[in-house]
Amino acid sequence: MDVVSPELNSLLPDEIMDTEAIEDIPHSQPDGTAVQSEPGDDTSVPMETDTPAASGNVNLCPDAAPTEQTQTLTTSAPADSTFSISTGSQLPISISSVSSPLLTLKPSMATSTATTRTTDSVTGTTVTTSGLQKLTAPFTISAANHQIILNKVASSQATEAAKSAASQPQVIKQDGQKLLVTAIGKSGQPIVLQLPHTGNKPGVSQTVGDSKSPAPQFKVVTIGGRSELKPVAGSASNQVTTLQAQQLKTVQIAKKTPTSSAAPIKFIITKTVNSKGLSPQTTVSPVIAGRVLTQNSPVMPPRTITLSEPHNTSIQSIPGKKIAISPLKTPSKVTVVSVASPTSNASQKSVTLPVNVALGQQILTVQQSTSASPVKVATSQTTTQNIKPVQSVAVGGVGGSQFKTIIPLATQPNVQQIQVPGSRFHYVRLVTATTASSTGQPSGPSTSSIQTAKPMVVSTGAVRMSVPIVPAQTIKQVAPKPLTSAAVVTTTQTQQRLIMPATPLPQIQPNFTNLPPGTVLAPAPGGGNVGYAVVPAQYVTQLQQSPFVTLASSSGFPASTAIQTQARLPLNGLSTAETTSRPRKPCNCTKSQCLKLYCDCFANGEFCNNCNCNNCFNNLEHETERLKAIKTCLDRNPEAFKPKIGKGKEGESDRRHSKGCNCKRSGCLKNYCECYEAKIMCSSICKCIGCKNFEESPERKTLMHLADAAEVRVQQQTAAKTKLSSQISDLLMRTAPVISSGGGRLPYTFVTKEVLEATCECLLEQAKKAEQTHQPQAEAERLILEEFGHCLMRIISSAGKAKADCASINC
């Protein structure tokens, strides 16, 4: 059984995609401290650096172990862009340029004889997690669009050939094979590592198998286009610096073999961060489990991306391995990671996540297959163990499209949700509990099982949270765990959705991107053990608040409704700020069970929480019903859960309703109209009658003016109230202490009841006197006023005297 080592998990938050599955690595030492790589297996794949004139500098800095073959490639690039890659145990990639054009790196060959040998059986791409890493696959880095695409040859034969002739260069097919690292940050541009389409280059042979199998694209979606560099690599010598592809990743992607039952080819991208746990040398990783790390440092620590693929002879012989990855056509990007069933030790049992790319979504399938030979991953503390890759997929849609994370879950996986700092994505780490027990993972002090269960907290900037979550099946096993004070849960990201594989539901898989958050795809009857659960960001937040993933949690906690804290997902077409500033209205559904689009909560992919609905099924307790309802909605309208209001290219003015309204009586000037409600004009696609919601509409202008006026009034009133309140407060602040102390009392404070009565008596007495003397009325009034003046003078005098006395006393 495979369990992600705690160290690796602890490092994961920093990573976009992190599959830490390393399996079938022969010759791994039992203690697991180091995975030994076989020199013979090391297939040196010439890596060429193709650097466009305008591209940034690419440096391959091998650091290396003496035995390592490393090459340093430096490519001329724009001054602003620098890309450096050192292949030793690590592949450091540094991109210092944002605006630089596409940078294509073709490392001639970097082979490292590190302890860990992970070689892509198909492409020969090797990524080592234990300090030795091979980067044999050429890759392209486009700093301009924040995309780094690593193209990997998906030919099993290539690997086989490589094994047969180690000296022979492996074939790298560069067509369409991409490792896409997408950093959705400020620009929203992904970082793509891509193999150049150089075809066959000198020293590079292409295998037949490659031509048959479609070029797999591996897309790693990173979080937040931060410019900071993070130390990901373990060994000090090996460093990868990337301004935008900062995420450490260990991605093991099992190539799906459609035609063969043989074990799937695995493509492993291992970020050095993970290797930290594997390699004692690794020390740089900022991410520490249980700690809050601030990653918003302007200086981005170097990152290492390791591509490793365990050798599997059986696998290698299988041509035509495929990875179901959709072309990069649609803005929506989906990465799907499947975790093989932990229960099967049978060789080549691959649980390939059937990812449907139908919607043009980019889907990354990361699969971990259990092979006969156990994968030996050297961790500092653990012995040989199979590490299940845990993948998080972030789908970054253009124009506020949906972000989703699809994670295949093992049978009894533990999930750790990771919030990458600065990222708008939530990451989920899945750990197979059963594997931990079965593999007899070392029960060291800091056993991985325990650590994995613990929530990771990674803080960077405003968003800083990594919380373990459990898969849909094990949701009831979540035990509440108080968050640390440092843990700050923010859901500032725009629509974030996590798809957690729970059990297979093939019929829905094609619509992953359309699935609303919170969707749990139930396993299809007779299907595999891999399913999907679409977890909304809110859900992640919910889980963050209490859930504690226990590995051996067979005892089910009842599905906690408490964790269903309503989170705020951006509404259609609205920015996060807009949505976060305005809490969603609770629904009042009575008949729909909140499982129809009538319900705004459901329509927005949210769980009901603090709503006024009756007989609500839109919660975790009714996953099945909810799933079914979602499927129904999707069947009816595949885009049912997509935002209705698409963002225009340039600001709000271009926003428009995707379907248009059908208003008949409201003139589209009431909130009945979805266009008006969204504060957008009706467009040509609207079918409304008597529409007044157009630019030149006088009614609309009047309404707008009235609205503006009302708003102004409200603002003025608010300002006036605020001012008055402040004045009163100020007055109270000035007077209250005086009154209490007696010193410095204002004169009027001396006008007590007694003083007032005395004054009145004086005035009356003066009036009587004038009356007795038969003074004219005017004179009488003068005398009275004069007496009043005298009274005031005496009061003031007394006040001053009292103040002086008080002051003297205080002194």
Place this chain on the structure above:
DNA sequence: GAGTTTGAAACT
């Protein structure tokens, strides 16, 4: 707060 109006969603 109850009742009415409205239009999207669901249904036929």
Place this chain on the structure above:
DNA sequence: CAGTTTCAAACTC
């Protein structure tokens, strides 16, 4: 695809 019904929000009183 069109017409009708259902539904819940928006609105009015």
